[in-house]
Amino acid sequence: xxxLHRSFxxxxxxxxxxxxxxxxxxxxxxxxxxxxxxxxxxxxxxxARGATVHYDEIGNQFGxxxxxxxxxxxxxxxxxxxxxxxxxxxxxxxxxxxxxVCSELYRAASAGELELxxxxxxxxxxxxxxxRFKPSMMGSLVYTxxxxxxxxxxxxxxxxxxxxxxxxxxxQRGTESIPEAAAYVEIHIEQxxxxxxxxxxxxxxxxxxxARKYEFRVTGEQSHTGATLIEDRKDALLGASxxxxxxxxxxxxxxxxxxxxxxxILPNSPVAVAREARLLIDLRSPDAARLDAADAAFAQxxxxxxxEANVEIETLSRNAWDVKNYAPEGVELAEQVVQELGLPYTRxxxxxxxxxxxxxxxxxxxxxxxxxHKGTTHNExxxxxxxxxxxxxxxxxxxxxRVAKGELA
Amino acid sequence: xxxLHRSFxxxxxxxxxxxxxxxxxxxxxxxxxxxxxxxxxxxxxxxARGATVHYDEIGNQFGxxxxxxxxxxxxxxxxxxxxxxxxxxxxxxxxxxxxxVCSELYRAASAGELELxxxxxxxxxxxxxxxRFKPSMMGSLVYTxxxxxxxxxxxxxxxxxxxxxxxxxxxQRGTESIPEAAAYVEIHIEQxxxxxxxxxxxxxxxxxxxARKYEFRVTGEQSHTGATLIEDRKDALLGASxxxxxxxxxxxxxxxxxxxxxxxILPNSPVAVAREARLLIDLRSPDAARLDAADAAFAQxxxxxxxEANVEIETLSRNAWDVKNYAPEGVELAEQVVQELGLPYTRxxxxxxxxxxxxxxxxxxxxxxxxxHKGTTHNExxxxxxxxxxxxxxxxxxxxxRVAKGELA
Numbered sequence: 001x002x003x004l005h006r007s008f009x010x011x012x013x014x015x016x017x018x019x020x021x022x023x024x025x026x027x028x029x030x031x032x033x034x035x036x037x038x039x040x041x042x043x044x045x046x047x048a049r050g051a052t053v054h055y056d057e058i059g060n061q062f063g064x065x066x067x068x069x070x071x072x073x074x075x076x077x078x079x080x081x082x083x084x085x086x087x088x089x090x091x092x093x094x095x096x097x098x099x100x101v102c103s104e105l106y107r108a109a110s111a112g113e114l115e116l117x118x119x120x121x122x123x124x125x126x127x128x129x130x131x132r133f134k135p136s137m138m139g140s141l142v143y144t145x146x147x148x149x150x151x152x153x154x155x156x157x158x159x160x161x162x163x164x165x166x167x168x169x170x171x172q173r174g175t176e177s178i179p180e181a182a183a184y185v186e187i188h189i190e191q192x193x194x195x196x197x198x199x200x201x202x203x204x205x206x207x208x209x210x211a212r213k214y215e216f217r218v219t220g221e222q223s224h225t226g227a228t229l230i231e232d233r234k235d236a237l238l239g240a241s242x243x244x245x246x247x248x249x250x251x252x253x254x255x256x257x258x259x260x261x262x263x264x265i266l267p268n269s270p271v272a273v274a275r276e277a278r279l280l281i282d283l284r285s286p287d288a289a290r291l292d293a294a295d296a297a298f299a300q301x302x303x304x305x306x307x308e309a310n311v312e313i314e315t316l317s318r319n320a321w322d323v324k325n326y327a328p329e330g331v332e333l334a335e336q337v338v339q340e341l342g343l344p345y346t347r348x349x350x351x352x353x354x355x356x357x358x359x360x361x362x363x364x365x366x367x368x369x370x371x372x373h374k375g376t377t378h379n380e381x382x383x384x385x386x387x388x389x390x391x392x393x394x395x396x397x398x399x400x401x402r403v404a405k406g407e408l409a
Numbered sequence: 410x411x412x413l414h415r416s417f418x419x420x421x422x423x424x425x426x427x428x429x430x431x432x433x434x435x436x437x438x439x440x441x442x443x444x445x446x447x448x449x450x451x452x453x454x455x456x457a458r459g460a461t462v463h464y465d466e467i468g469n470q471f472g473x474x475x476x477x478x479x480x481x482x483x484x485x486x487x488x489x490x491x492x493x494x495x496x497x498x499x500x501x502x503x504x505x506x507x508x509x510v511c512s513e514l515y516r517a518a519s520a521g522e523l524e525l526x527x528x529x530x531x532x533x534x535x536x537x538x539x540x541r542f543k544p545s546m547m548g549s550l551v552y553t554x555x556x557x558x559x560x561x562x563x564x565x566x567x568x569x570x571x572x573x574x575x576x577x578x579x580x581q582r583g584t585e586s587i588p589e590a591a592a593y594v595e596i597h598i599e600q601x602x603x604x605x606x607x608x609x610x611x612x613x614x615x616x617x618x619x620a621r622k623y624e625f626r627v628t629g630e631q632s633h634t635g636a637t638l639i640e641d642r643k644d645a646l647l648g649a650s651x652x653x654x655x656x657x658x659x660x661x662x663x664x665x666x667x668x669x670x671x672x673x674i675l676p677n678s679p680v681a682v683a684r685e686a687r688l689l690i691d692l693r694s695p696d697a698a699r700l701d702a703a704d705a706a707f708a709q710x711x712x713x714x715x716x717e718a719n720v721e722i723e724t725l726s727r728n729a730w731d732v733k734n735y736a737p738e739g740v741e742l743a744e745q746v747v748q749e750l751g752l753p754y755t756r757x758x759x760x761x762x763x764x765x766x767x768x769x770x771x772x773x774x775x776x777x778x779x780x781x782h783k784g785t786t787h788n789e790x791x792x793x794x795x796x797x798x799x800x801x802x803x804x805x806x807x808x809x810x811r812v813a814k815g816e817l818a
Contacts, residue, residue, distance in 0.1 A: 224761055224786045230667070309657075
């Protein structure tokens with residue numbers, strides 16, 4: 001095992017202690033104490049390896065390794081925040097792998113073993129998960145100009161704490177100018193099971209799936225669960241339940257992916273019919289026609305649910321993302337690397353959102369996957385083997401070397 | 410308007426300020442600061458009128474008016490706690506009406522205008538609503554020996570605060586011996602709309618509706634809302650939603666009342682499929698056969714929902730209450746009073762649970778209703794007119810006088 005491999009595995013163990021659970025998982029929701037601790041630990045790791053640590057105004061954390069003063073940077077990274085009771089690989093693997101590769105290439109370039117065109121920068125995007133503060137991918141949305149900084153900073157968690165206050169409490173909201181970047185590279189666990197089942201070690205992400213995301217407010221009327229006649233009820237929780245059940249029926253009929261991850265109920269008291277429910281539902285598919293058909297069918301179900309539960313259902317927001325490609329030159333560059341390494345690989349689409357889905361729209365981006373055991377993810381028993389992590393690291397070194405030499409942009 | 414009527418309406422306005430909302434409603438969940446404030450206010454009201462205030466070990470608040478030292482008491486009362494964003498009448502009307510009647514009869518007996526056999530005691534049962542601490546009717550359950558004191562005291566709210574700590578914080582958990590009671594009287598708003606629609610001012614409650622109450626735990630597996638294939642999901646929120654939708658279908662098919670008032674979801678994060686959901690569902694009916702049929706049909710739906718959502722559904726608790734009568738002598742006694750007063754009345758069943766549904770099992774109890782405008786309840790816009798409240802007060806004086814003379818027990 002190479003020194004880089006050894007130190008990566010050791011560092012990954014150390015990082016996983018920050019916000020670590022007994023199960024081996026982690027809980028580091030964005031800008032909580034555990035996330036702050038891990039970000040601080042990571043800043044120390046970077047400084048110890050000669051990087052300069054910067055924070056931009058939305059709390060994205062950058063570690064720059066400067067080789068040619070004034071030259072643009074190649075960005076590599078992912079996110080260190082996690083879901084509640086989550087796995088230790090999602091996001092964190094990509095950040096530490098990117099940092100390890102930057103550090104190694106910086107050492108080699110400084111020692112004259114390697115000639116690079118660009119500088120190197122690892123990034124830890126703030127709040128990719130979107131569980132404490134919505135929306136997800138907040139840091140990369142602000143970075144790419146898709147979300148207003150002020151809107152993001154004013155976002156509140158369920159306790160009314162804003163992103164601004166949470167970052168300031170950690171002392172990790174910055175004002176620093178963002179390194180000028182020429183290209184972006186990210187490696188991540190697949191979060192699906194197809195690569196493991198097909199014996200593929202590396203995934204070359206070609207495109208994102210399309211998605212329709214809805215936020216609904218169901219308005220009913222608070223009343224007594226016993227004394228109010230069924231025909232007089234305006235039960236917001238029933239309305240929400242009908243939407244959730246309908247979304248699943250549509251997923252099966254139209255062969256799309258659907259889910260409701262969050263449902264808030266007021267007052268959620270054992271003997272009160274709910275006056276209000278708010279929920280997020282999404283539909284996803286790699287096929288635009290299927291997605292449109294499912295979207296249309298779901299709109300009818302919304303009307304039906306409102307009438308059945310005798311409630312009002314408002315669509316507070318509705319976002320549509322179409323299937324979108326990553327730069328084909330990036331996929332080809334990565335394919336050359338994986339073939340040189342002789343690793344089993346596949347071209348693949350991503351069902352999950354990643355920071356690269358935002359960043360790819362403003363610069364060429366390469367997105368790589370390593371396998372997830374059984375596809376288990378957003379779960380403390382998420383697992384990727386050391387061997388797969390190290391194959392990913394080798395892959396990332398190869399890709400980063402070429403990109404930093406100017407072969408992509 | 411009599412002095413008693415005038416002072417009752419004034420006092421009711423004063424009481425409604427404690428935990429009052431701008432809408433005219435109140436929020437005084439059990440043993441919160443607002444409930445504590447109101448209980449303290451009520452203790453002052455009682456002391457000022459010559460009552461002695463006692464607290465038993467579960468925080469039931471008693472105001473005793475002693476006429477014949479050593480004689481048993483007639484208990485009258487209801488509860489001062491409320492649902493979140495609730496009306497000012499539910500429970501509070503009955504406590505203040507009972508206290509006003511006790512005070513008036515005590516004055517009359519002390520002045521030699523009236524000869525009573527029993528002493529008088531008003532009671533404010535602790536935590537009837539069951540929203541902050543489950544189960545509902547906690548104070549009367551413990552009083553009647555149906556719930557262990559220690560179990561009740563150890564009950565936690567969602568923040569982990571126990572009933573014991575909440576009562577101790579208010580300084581309102583007592584150790585005092587409970588007055589020996591011969592009979593119980595309670596007046597309450599109907600919480601349904603039938604009396605208003607039929608022009609009836611007084612309801613004589615003959616029986617409770619039957620109920621089946623279930624607490625379910627749905628166990629799924631936490632995973633990614635986007636990346637996890639539909640066929641691999643074990644979505645606890647979907648399982649819960651299917652149960653809620655099924656309960657409503659059964660209510661319509663079998664002509665019973667059903668509801669889910671509370672649903673807890675873990676982790677309830679926008680991009681995580683829920684690993685667990687806990688929910689309360691009940692079925693209610695005045696007809697035992699309909700209730701049994703609905704119960705059997707629902708059991709099949711539970712199995713179906715578990716299979717459809719690919720989750721495990723455990724029934725954590727299942728309580729069955731059959732239709733149960735109030736003492737017929739009490740209904741007859743109250744009927745004589747209402748006929749003497751010449752008020753329009755009806756015999757009625759109660760769909761809602763009340764403290765009297767517990768107390769009636771250990772001593773003769775009389776339960777009276779006054780109308781609720783449109784049946785609106787567990788809602789800040791709950792309303793009962795002054796005239797109806799005062800008719801109820803007259804009714805209560807008549808009933809209490811007879812019961813305190815020993816005509817019921």
